[in-house]
Amino acid sequence: MGIVLGPNRYGKAEVRLVHVERGAERHRVTDLTVGIALSGELTETHLTGDNSRVLPTDSQKNTVYAFAREFGVGTPETFALRLARHFTDTVEAVRQARVSVEQHAWQRTGGRPHSFSRAGGEARTATVTCRREPGGPPAAWTVSGLSGLTVLNTSGSEFRGFPRDRYTTLAETGDRLLATSVDARWRHTATEPDPDAAPDWDASHTAARELLLAAFADTYSRSLQQTLYAMGQTLLRERPELAEVRLSLPNRHHFLVDLDPFGLDNPGEVFYAADRPYGLIEGTVLRDELPTVDFCW
Template sequence: MAITLGGNQYGKAEVRLVRVDRDGERHRVTDLNVSVALSGDLTGTHLTGDNSKVLPTDTQKNTVYAFARDGIGEVEEFGLRLGEHFVRSQPSIHRARVGFEQYSWDRIGDRPHSFSRNGSGTRTAVVTWSEDGVQVVSGLTGLTVMNTTDSEFWGYIKDGYTTLPETHDRILATAVDAKWRHHTHPADWAESFEQAKDDLLTAFAETHSLSLQQTLYAMGRRVLDKQPGIAEIRLALPNKHHFLVDLSPFGLDNPNEVFFAADRPYGLIEGTVRRDDLPEGDAVW
């Protein structure tokens, strides 16, 4: 029986990086979690422990900090700079994958250097730079949204284990996890991100939902309709269930007003909306 080494990568995960841009007294904060993964001609280190083609993960961490000294800008731009550096500077490295989580801080009033952490989701990006080309995936995660009506769920399969009652008026809530792959790079990464986020929120709010799957498709389609440079979008929507509380033991009615918010178990709806005329992406999302 033959045994061979399969696909592999290594890198420095979750490098915490905060940069303060100081424009006089008015500051701007960029708060990132950066993960680097490299792959290439690394068979020797796995089979014999030969490290002559290994760029240490500590060096990767230091590179992230050193590149930040020259400015970060948008995370996609920063990832392109880092990915190109790792591949072009190291003959043994054929692919670099740089992932980001960006945490938002809101300015407190109009104070120039005081901020509060924003809880409206985390911006994400994954840049893959390889000898075969470059792929950029932008996204966001943890964006919690709710419609208090205009959501139904009925007409589903019922068998001997079904207890869920049909409903024509329910709360629909989810925490959006979305990733979209760029076919062409936008002129302004920040503007593209804000447009996609706004389109996700608008589609969620405007869709009279008969299922969370229907809402997922409406959200993805709106993003693609508004930005021709986006090839596909992948969405994961956990159904954050809200169950009507039975108040009859207390002699009270409940006209769809008092709910129990359950954290688990939960339905998880996942799907991809893509353009048929473009090839599928092959990089790790």
């Protein structure tokens, strides 16, 4: 039985970049965490330690900073696409580059032009994969998204009709509090590798976020799985530029506190918010007429 090298990649993880656009009247802060993963003709470095085809990860990190100065940042999708194209175009051994970007929001403090405060735990995400086959032009696909979008419905949710066994203690409920922290990724149909000939990423992201919120709020939920599908279905129905949606929804449990020992009733007003353990619901909603693409959650 032989032993061979399987799929592999390498890169630089969690490159922290804060970019300040110093306008005459006001400044703008863009705060990113960038990850780079390269794959291709890299067998020899694993088998023999030959590094002649290995672009140092330190060089990858420096490219992030240099590109921010030379080209600016723009949207996460534009920046990721520019970096991914660079690595596939300039590094001979690299056949595929995947660049992921997480954007951390800042908001202005008191309307002042150069003072900011960190805005909550939600982050905007983008991942661009650029693939180059020998002798052919590069192809790229873009996955936008968000993480840490915490939402809650105080009514309009139930959970009942589930099977019971000897270990089941959960009571059925016809009206429960439903909360989750949305981690969503949506893939765009376009495979345009030119970062200057791209859709309006900001407008697309804003619209997608609003649709996710509306679907969560407007769906009468008999299960979090049903809510997940409704959110993905709404996004694809309203945004034709999207091919598929992947959602990860942890069920942030809220338990009604028993106030009987204190002589008090509790008509659905006082809850204990548990952070763990929690149910985790994940799924993909896609257009069945389009091919699927391998990308990370």
